[in-house]
Amino acid sequence: MAKGKTVVNQDECKxxxxxxxxxxxxxxxxxxxxxxxxxxxxxxxxxxxTGCGICYFVCPEPGAITVYKMETPxxxxxxxxxxxxxxx
Numbered sequence: 001m002a003k004g005k006t007v008v009n010q011d012e013c014k015x016x017x018x019x020x021x022x023x024x025x026x027x028x029x030x031x032x033x034x035x036x037x038x039x040x041x042x043x044x045x046x047x048x049x050t051g052c053g054i055c056y057f058v059c060p061e062p063g064a065i066t067v068y069k070m071e072t073p074x075x076x077x078x079x080x081x082x083x084x085x086x087x088x
Contacts (some may be wrong), residue, residue: 004051005068006044012064015039019055019065028055 006028008019013035019042020028029045042055042065051069059065 003070004049005070006049006055007066007068008042008044009064009066010035010041010043012061013039013041014061014064015041016060017042018058018060022054022058024052024054025050 006019010031014037015030015035017030020030025046025048027044027046027048028042030040031043032040035041049067051067053067053069056065056067
C-alpha cells in the first residue's frame, strides 16, 4: 500500500529524469507524451510511493514536483504497537 503520492506539474517539468533515476521504489517514469517544452515530463507510474521526497529534492525545477505523505491513523498505530508488544 502506498504511503505517499507524487504530483508532477507537467508544464514545469523539463524531462531531465533525475527523479526517475533517484526514486527508491522505482515509481516514476518519463511520460510518452510531450509537454509544451517538447520533452517527456516525469509522472508517477505505480502506486508504490513512500512519500520520501527524494524526487522533490533532486528536481532542479522549483515547483515541478509536489510530494504528499499520508498520515497513519492513530488507531492503526496503536494496533501495531500492541501487536508488537504481544510478540516481544
